Amino acid sequence: MPTTRRIEVPGALAHIMAHSIEQRDLFVDDSDRNDFLQRLKEGLRKTGYKCYAWTLMDNHYHLLVRTNYLPMSKLMRALNGGYAQYYNKRHKRRGYLFQNRFKSVICQDQGYASQLIKYIHLNPLRAGKVRSLEQLESYSWCGHGFLIGKPGSIGESFQDRDECLVRFGKNRLEGVNNYRSYCDDNFCFDDLKCAGKLPETNNLEIKISCKGWPAVIGDSKYVKETLEKYKKNLNRKHRVSDYPYVLKTTMKSVCNTHKIEPYALFRRGRINMVTQARASFCYLVHELELIPCSVISEYLKISIGSVSRLAKQGRKRYHKELNQIPSPNINH
Numbered sequence: 001m002p003t004t005r006r007i008e009v010p011g012a013l014a015h016i017m018a019h020s021i022e023q024r025d026l027f028v029d030d031s032d033r034n035d036f037l038q039r040l041k042e043g044l045r046k047t048g049y050k051c052y053a054w055t056l057m058d059n060h061y062h063l064l065v066r067t068n069y070l071p072m073s074k075l076m077r078a079l080n081g082g083y084a085q086y087y088n089k090r091h092k093r094r095g096y097l098f099q100n101r102f103k104s105v106i107c108q109d110q111g112y113a114s115q116l117i118k119y120i121h122l123n124p125l126r127a128g129k130v131r132s133l134e135q136l137e138s139y140s141w142c143g144h145g146f147l148i149g150k151p152g153s154i155g156e157s158f159q160d161r162d163e164c165l166v167r168f169g170k171n172r173l174e175g176v177n178n179y180r181s182y183c184d185d186n187f188c189f190d191d192l193k194c195a196g197k198l199p200e201t202n203n204l205e206i207k208i209s210c211k212g213w214p215a216v217i218g219d220s221k222y223v224k225e226t227l228e229k230y231k232k233n234l235n236r237k238h239r240v241s242d243y244p245y246v247l248k249t250t251m252k253s254v255c256n257t258h259k260i261e262p263y264a265l266f267r268r269g270r271i272n273m274v275t276q277a278r279a280s281f282c283y284l285v286h287e288l289e290l291i292p293c294s295v296i297s298e299y300l301k302i303s304i305g306s307v308s309r310l311a312k313q314g315r316k317r318y319h320k321e322l323n324q325i326p327s328p329n330i331n332h
Helices: 030-047 073-090 111-121 133-137 161-165 172-184 200-210 220-233 240-258 262-266 272-288 293-300 304-322
Strands: 013-019 050-056 060-066 103-107
Touching (some): 013 111, 030 050, 030 060, 050 111, 050 161, 111 172, 133 172, 240 262, 240 272, 240 293, 262 272, 272 293, 272 304, 293 304
Antiparallel strands (some): 013 103
């Protein structure tokens, strides 16, 4: 049975989870935890993703990351795959370590992100690893301590503190104070299992994701728009990892037709021949090759609005002047 295509939104916040197979310990000791976090640090550096929140539990982990145009698999394949190889070698075992694919939920970057940061960081409280928010501050294996400024916290080497705190205040001090207050809201020492609990609707999305279905947390408009993009992506012609190849191949074809050097396509200005070539390029890669405007924007170093306008210009001219452009050979 084919797997469901994951929702990927360039630049979105993604809540990523992965569980061990058969509920076995994913991290036997601190050496395992440190190895995993070192791999996470290296993966974030290579992909350019930002990590806002994280926690390591006995048989699973949670991450809240800011993605970019690279697919999540660029981070997760090396992280989970590399860690599984290390784990099996160190603990003298064979076979799968993780239960199916990693799970992910796309999150709207407003109050919903704040809820997830709290939810992820208070996991150790809900699981009984610590008994109070004060103990959580010194707990090594989640990002809460670094977020509030605890010296020597592990998250210092890879967690994006300021980008996270900006959701709670105008400056670092205000952000820390408001974050502390937010974690303390509705806190009940008699029932730690409710610490940081998400609203039922958001919690349902996480459960849906764990079953392998597309999941989004946000207001109704955001959820609708994201799912519409997801449906459109189901019909995309190319894998995300192939986008650079498609862009480069199409660029060469367009530049040959317009008799300009490839570097000219990246020049700013109103040079007529270059503008026509850029319009052709945007039309071909966006409307014919189905590559998102955000990816083209990143490639040409222009705004998404400019890409959209150029694609429309290219569409109008296509039957008149661009019908002689050979279709780039994308097969590889």
